[in-house]
Amino acid sequence: MSKELRIGLIGYGFMGRTHSNGYKRVGDFFPDLAYRPVLQTICGRTEENAKAFADQWGYASYETDWRKVIARDDIDAVDICTPNDSHAEIAIAAAEAGKMILCEKPLARTTEEGQPMVDAVEKAGVANTVWYNYRRVPAVTLAKALIDEGRLGRIFHYRANFLQDWTINADLPQGGAALWRLDVKAAGSGVTGDLLAHCIDTAMWLNGGIADVSAMTETFVKQRMHNLTGKVEEVGIDDACAFHCHFDNGSLGLFESTRYARGHKALYTLEINGEHASIRWDLHDLNRLEYFDHRDDSVVRGWRSVHITDGDMPYMDKWWVPGLCIGYEHTFVHQVADFLAAVEKGEPCRPTFRDALETGKVCDAVLASARERAWKDTGVDWQA
Numbered sequence: 001m002s003k004e005l006r007i008g009l010i011g012y013g014f015m016g017r018t019h020s021n022g023y024k025r026v027g028d029f030f031p032d033l034a035y036r037p038v039l040q041t042i043c044g045r046t047e048e049n050a051k052a053f054a055d056q057w058g059y060a061s062y063e064t065d066w067r068k069v070i071a072r073d074d075i076d077a078v079d080i081c082t083p084n085d086s087h088a089e090i091a092i093a094a095a096e097a098g099k100m101i102l103c104e105k106p107l108a109r110t111t112e113e114g115q116p117m118v119d120a121v122e123k124a125g126v127a128n129t130v131w132y133n134y135r136r137v138p139a140v141t142l143a144k145a146l147i148d149e150g151r152l153g154r155i156f157h158y159r160a161n162f163l164q165d166w167t168i169n170a171d172l173p174q175g176g177a178a179l180w181r182l183d184v185k186a187a188g189s190g191v192t193g194d195l196l197a198h199c200i201d202t203a204m205w206l207n208g209g210i211a212d213v214s215a216m217t218e219t220f221v222k223q224r225m226h227n228l229t230g231k232v233e234e235v236g237i238d239d240a241c242a243f244h245c246h247f248d249n250g251s252l253g254l255f256e257s258t259r260y261a262r263g264h265k266a267l268y269t270l271e272i273n274g275e276h277a278s279i280r281w282d283l284h285d286l287n288r289l290e291y292f293d294h295r296d297d298s299v300v301r302g303w304r305s306v307h308i309t310d311g312d313m314p315y316m317d318k319w320w321v322p323g324l325c326i327g328y329e330h331t332f333v334h335q336v337a338d339f340l341a342a343v344e345k346g347e348p349c350r351p352t353f354r355d356a357l358e359t360g361k362v363c364d365a366v367l368a369s370a371r372e373r374a375w376k377d378t379g380v381d382w383q384a
């Protein structure tokens, strides 16, 4: 008989839905876990919306003040899905109340804001994780295994892009419900904290720490109407960012992200070139991992497109039969499963708050480098 792990979800936007789906599905597909999430309460500021979300997703109750969620004795874990500017306050209060915490990425707007969050969870000794979900795409998880086995040999290059096009319209306002990602006060930064943070998390997981960076950013639309003030205000986020870097292992990195790449909705791609082999992956074709191995016989040497659906691939024994695909939403189910397994074993669920702080250090260095037009050391201390 599994034990209940009662969830208090704070925030009911896009991420509130992806996480809720993870909690709901996990028990059906990972039946051997010792813990079972219970959708205990959902919290949002607008009562009507919080109640509607609770009804739709099957939460037992709703709240309109996150402090009440944290004060409740019947909540074991707090899941933070609010805009970035409230992560720190909620996480620190939750840790002090002894709750486990699952926090949406990025951890915080800056390293300075994130450090007390790390201190709070470590002092309280509570389980914690940050939802960098792309680690849990089976093809990406497999890439990690292939790299760790040494199949690629020495790594020379790491390349990643995350391209979108949803903010090109100059009439799009900033701030408020769905558009807080355009408001620097709420988000902290633009594509750097929102999209490159994903690329940086995956990159350091696969290839180790990033030592220094040189970056450029651009804000293409400099003023937008602010939904909360009704006034036209300066835009403080970066619409596009490109940086290159050195990894601790001596390899070179090249990263680009923008929300102005017409035609690209969420194109996250990565490529790693090693001495023996290379790996490529693309979010739009997420069940495939491309692999080239120079050690193959020359007559058959070439890029292999491996369909990651067989039961011996990461996570895939839990899903369908070989040949049948899974999607974006499954990465959140995997993260919940890994979190529950980690709680059971008393082990950290990576990326922890501390791991996510290191990603934040790279983001801070990228933004500082762009601002000052100079190379910046990141100060990252990456723990494999």
Ligand code: SOE
Pocket (backbone or CB within 6 Å): 164, 194, 195, 266
């Ligand atoms: C932004 O559009 C966004 O929703 C990010 O916030 C997510 O983290 C990313 O996975 C998809 O794009």
